[in-house]
Amino acid sequence: xxxxxxxxxxxxxxxRSGLCDAIPIxxxxxxxxxxxxxxxxxxxxxxxxxxxxxxxVFAGAGQIxxxxxxxxxxxxxxxxxxxxxLNLRLLLMTASLRDELGGRPLWQIVLGLHLTADENWVLMHxxxxxxxxxxxxxxxxxxxxxxxxxxxATTAGAAxxxxxxxxxxxxxxxxxxxxxxxxxxxxxxxRGDLAPWMISASVAxxxxxxxxxxxxxxxxxxxxxxxAYAGVRSHD
Amino acid sequence: xxxxxxxxxxxxxxxxxxxxxxxxxxxxxxSKGPWAVGLNALPGxxxxxxxxxxxxxxxxxxWGAALVSLGVALWSRSLPxxxxxxxxxxxxxxxxx
Numbered sequence: 001x002x003x004x005x006x007x008x009x010x011x012x013x014x015x016r017s018g019l020c021d022a023i024p025i026x027x028x029x030x031x032x033x034x035x036x037x038x039x040x041x042x043x044x045x046x047x048x049x050x051x052x053x054x055x056x057v058f059a060g061a062g063q064i065x066x067x068x069x070x071x072x073x074x075x076x077x078x079x080x081x082x083x084x085x086l087n088l089r090l091l092l093m094t095a096s097l098r099d100e101l102g103g104r105p106l107w108q109i110v111l112g113l114h115l116t117a118d119e120n121w122v123l124m125h126x127x128x129x130x131x132x133x134x135x136x137x138x139x140x141x142x143x144x145x146x147x148x149x150x151x152x153a154t155t156a157g158a159a160x161x162x163x164x165x166x167x168x169x170x171x172x173x174x175x176x177x178x179x180x181x182x183x184x185x186x187x188x189x190x191r192g193d194l195a196p197w198m199i200s201a202s203v204a205x206x207x208x209x210x211x212x213x214x215x216x217x218x219x220x221x222x223x224x225x226x227x228a229y230a231g232v233r234s235h236d
Numbered sequence: 237x238x239x240x241x242x243x244x245x246x247x248x249x250x251x252x253x254x255x256x257x258x259x260x261x262x263x264x265x266x267s268k269g270p271w272a273v274g275l276n277a278l279p280g281x282x283x284x285x286x287x288x289x290x291x292x293x294x295x296x297x298x299w300g301a302a303l304v305s306l307g308v309a310l311w312s313r314s315l316p317x318x319x320x321x322x323x324x325x326x327x328x329x330x331x332x333x
Contacts, residue, residue, distance in 0.1 A: 024316040045240060056248045066243050076239040080246040087251045092282060094255045095262030096275045102263060113255040118286075125279040171327050174301055177290055178322025180283050181302060182309035187280040196277050197284040204285035205292035215289040222288065226281035231274030 011137040018120065018134065018141025021127065025119045026149035028175040029060065033150050034164060036064055037157015043067050051155035058114060058147060062087040086216045092223055093121045100124075100136045112136060115143025119179070126186030195233075200226030297329035 033054070040050040045067075057063055066083030070076065094113055101109045120142030127134035157164065187193070200222040207218025237245075265271045291302055305322040312318065 021315075024319060028319065043240070049240070049244070053244045053247070057244075057251050059247075059251050062247060062251065066247055070239060070243055076242040076246075079239075080243050080250070083243070083247050084250040084254070087247075087254055089282065090251065091254045091258035091261070092278055094258030095265075096278050097259060098263045098265075098267070098275075101259060109259070113259055114252070116255060122279055122283060171323055171330070174298065174326040175319045175323050177287065177298070177302065178305040178309075178319045179315060180287055181305045181322070182313075182315050182318040184280065184283045184287065185306070185309045186313070187283065193277070193280055197280050200281035201284040201288035205288040208289040208292050215293075219282070219285045219289050222285035223278060223282040226284065227274040227278045230277035230281070231270035231272075234273040235270040 014134065014137035015141035015144075017127070017132070018123070018138035018143070019145045020141075021123055021138075022120055022142035022145035025123070025176075025179055026145045028179065029119070029146055030149045030153040031175075032060060032064075033153025034157040036060065036067075037154040037159070038161045038164060039064065039067055039071075039157075040154065041158040041161035043071055045158060047155050047159035050158035051151055054151045054154040055147075058117065058150065059083075059087045059090065060117075060150060082214070085214060088220055089118070089216065089223070090116065092220065093118070097139075100139060104136065108136070112140060112143075115140055115147060117143065117146055119146055122180070122183045122187070126183050129186055129189060192233075196226040196230040198226075199229050295333075297326055297333050300329050300333075301326040 036054075037047070037050055040053070041047075045053070053063060054060075062083040065086050066079045069079035069082045094116055097112065097116065101112050104112070116139065120139055123142050124134045124139045127138060132138075184197075202222075203225045204215075204218045204222030207213070207221060208215035211218070262275065265275065287302075291298055301322055304325045305318055308314075308321045309318045
């Protein structure tokens with residue numbers, strides 16, 4: 001059951017559908033946000049600074065990796081590069097937003113780009129696959145849900161770091177894996193999708209198991225190789 | 237400038253640049269033909285790659301829970317239910333394996 005089961009009529013409906021569809025994932029993001037806030041407080045960041053970082057970066061995985069690296073005395077530049085390397089996948093996501101953002105005022109483009117995250121980007125494509133005309137306002141609604149959960153939870157985590165019990169983030173890791181499994185099945189359109197997906201998964205898995213580089217590079221490389229295969233195949 | 241300030245300002249500027257450059261690249265690619273098909277295939281390829289780098293180095297509990305989640309996803313099409321059963325399954329498998 002999803003909030004966007006019926007075709008959207010207005011941009012307000014679309015915004016509300018996105019907001020509502022993203023609530024389950026936002027709850028998971030909230031748990032992660034609390035854990036990140038505790039990590040940030042342990043690194044000496046105040047609650048205000050943690051909230052500021054979360055609001056203006058809004059890329060959870062990159063933030064977590066950067067602060068974890070900083071905590072290992074790796075140095076600020078290495079921590080920064082590690083965080084940005086993980087965020088490079090956002091480049092591929094925003095590259096595919098031409099139809100959603102094209103022709104809009106600059107402020108709407110900037111807002112849409114800033115609120116683009118893994119979860120709402122995939123939710124939008126999955127909703128579209130169900131026949132819902134999800135576009136800019138759906139992306140924005142789901143993005144606002146994730147943004148509020150992330151900023152509020154990270155700020156609270158840093159503010160109350162001494163009073164929050166172990167959140168079991170190891171198990172919560174799997175909530176996101178399960179969510180992405182469902183979203184992948186929602187993206188299925190035809191049998192021809194299988195080959196590019198298998199190529200992407202195989203390349204990424206081999207990269208992460210064999211090569212001595214960060215797995216996030218394998219994610220990027222795998223996604224590009226699979227998408228390139230789909231494009232080249234359509235040309236033949 | 238402190239290490240914290242370098243990391244935070246660098247992440248803000250760098251991540252905004254990544255988002256902006258991605259959009260600029262995408263808006264300059266042809267809207268038909270192989271490029272468009274490739275961009276259209278990107279979401280599925282990205283999620284497949286993300287799941288692969290998450291699950292490949294994991295162990296039997298994660299693989300088992302992934303299979304259960306896949307079954308629930310195909311059966312129910314429900315995001316909350318898939319997440320809840322996935323988490324419950326990994327907790328169960330971690331405790332018995």
